[in-house]
Amino acid sequence: AQKITQTQPGMFVQEKEAVTLDCTYDTSDPSYGLFWYKQPSSGEMIFLIYQGSYDQQNATEGRYSLNFQKARKSANLVISASQLGDSAMYFCAMREHTGNQFYFGTGTSLTVIP
Amino acid sequence: DGGITQSPKYLFRKEGQNVTLSCEQNLNHDAMYWYRQDPGQGLRLIYYSQIVNDFQKGDIAEGYSVSREKKESFPLTVTSAQKNPTAFYLCASSTPDRFIRSNQPQHFGDGTRLSIL
Numbered sequence: 287a288q289k290i291t292q293t294q295p296g297m298f299v300q301e302k303e304a305v306t307l308d309c310t311y312d313t314s315d316p317s318y319g320l321f322w323y324k325q326p327s328s329g330e331m332i333f334l335i336y337q338g339s340y341d342q343q344n345a346t347e348g349r350y351s352l353n354f355q356k357a358r359k360s361a362n363l364v365i366s367a368s369q370l371g372d373s374a375m376y377f378c379a380m381r382e383h384t385g386n387q388f389y390f391g392t393g394t395s396l397t398v399i400p
Numbered sequence: 401d402g403g404i405t406q407s408p409k410y411l412f413r414k415e416g417q418n419v420t421l422s423c424e425q426n427l428n429h430d431a432m433y434w435y436r437q438d439p440g441q442g443l444r445l446i447y448y449s450q451i452v453n454d455f456q457k458g459d460i461a462e463g464y465s466v467s468r469e470k471k472e473s474f475p476l477t478v479t480s481a482q483k484n485p486t487a488f489y490l491c492a493s494s495t496p497d498r499f500i501r502s503n504q505p506q507h508f509g510d511g512t513r514l515s516i517l
Contacts, residue, residue, distance in 0.1 A: 321505050329488060331508035338503060377442065379506075386431045386450050386494070387458075388506050392442040 287312055290378050292391035299368045300399050306353070307363040307394045309378030317383035320361040322352065325375040325393070334376075337361055368398045402427045406491050406509035412517045413478065413485060421476045421512045423491035432474035433492040433506065436460060443490065449474055478514065486515050 291310045299305035311320065322334040337345045337352045345352040353362040365372055378391040404425045413419045425432065431450050435443040445458030449468040463482025468474055474493075478485045492506040 319503060323505075323508075329490075329511045329513075331490065331492075331506075333505040333507070336503045336505060387445065387448065388433070388492075388494070390435075390443045395440075 288391075289313065289389035290380055290391035292378055292394050294394045295392075296395045296397070298397050298399055299365075299372075301370060302367055304364060304366045305368055305396065307365070307376050307378075307396065309361045309363065309391060311359050311361060311378075311380050311389075313359075313380065313382055315382040315384050319381045320352070320354070321379040321381070321388070322350070322361075322363045323377045323379065324372075325377060327374070331377070335363070365396075370398050370400060372396060373398045404491055404493055404507055404509035406489075406512050408512060409510070411512055411514045413514060414517050416480045418477055418479050419485075419514070421478070421489055421491075421514070423474045423476065423509060424472055425474075425491075425493045425507070426472060427493055427507060428471070429493035429495055429507070430471070431494045432468070433494075434458075434464070434466065434474070434476045435490045435492065437488040437490060437511075439488075446476065446489075488513050 318339045320337045324332045335345050335347045335350045337354045344354050349366045351364045375393045375395050377393045380389045407422045433448040434446040437443050444460050446464050447466045449455035455466050455468050465477045489512045491509045494506045495504045
């Protein structure tokens with residue numbers, strides 16, 4: 287079974303609008319961390335935001351927030367007030383406490399339209 | 401500034417040739433990783449190492465080899481046995497998750513693009 291599932295291969299959003307990128311995960315480990323990365327066309331991976339399995343509140347970092355629904359095993363990324371520079375690939379990842387591996391989804395390509 | 405340095409940025413391989421991709425980190429991280437990314441695809445784990453002189457195969461280790469003689473360095477060799485090596489290769493590092501509430505992400509280098517001549 288896939289550890290991380292991203293079902294949206296491509297998304298479009300109007301500049302200044304908000305967009306939600308979906309991510310669901312699968313683990314039996316009670317302790318885990320969820321991460322979102324941004325990959326521009328230049329290729330580098332930029333860490334955006336983290337959510338721990340025991341965190342009571344949803345994580346926020348500037349225009350990024352994570353909609354964490356533990357019972358549904360979902361960790362959707364919300365980008366508010368989209369900017370042209372947000373156009374990139376976005377990857378959801380998970381790290382279980384029992385190992386040092388990170389599991390990545392297949393990514394969502396976001397295009398911001400002027 | 402601490403970070404991960406991958407070199408070269410671009411690499412070309414001739415038929416039957418082995419090539420080595422360099423990855424160096426000065427973040428004092430114990431764990432290091434190599435990923436392969438094909439165009440429009442996600443990251444696939446090739447090898448990872450949790451400590452010096454130890455490493456484990458990932459999902460697509462065939463045709464690749466690694467060494468971890470120093471904490472700072474984790475070079476990847478793409479051997480002639482890897483018949484389709486054209487891809488983007490990313491090296492990453494992280495601290496071990498010794499604490500339940502650890503929030504340490506992976507840090508990535510800028511990648512190496514490998515092509516066949």
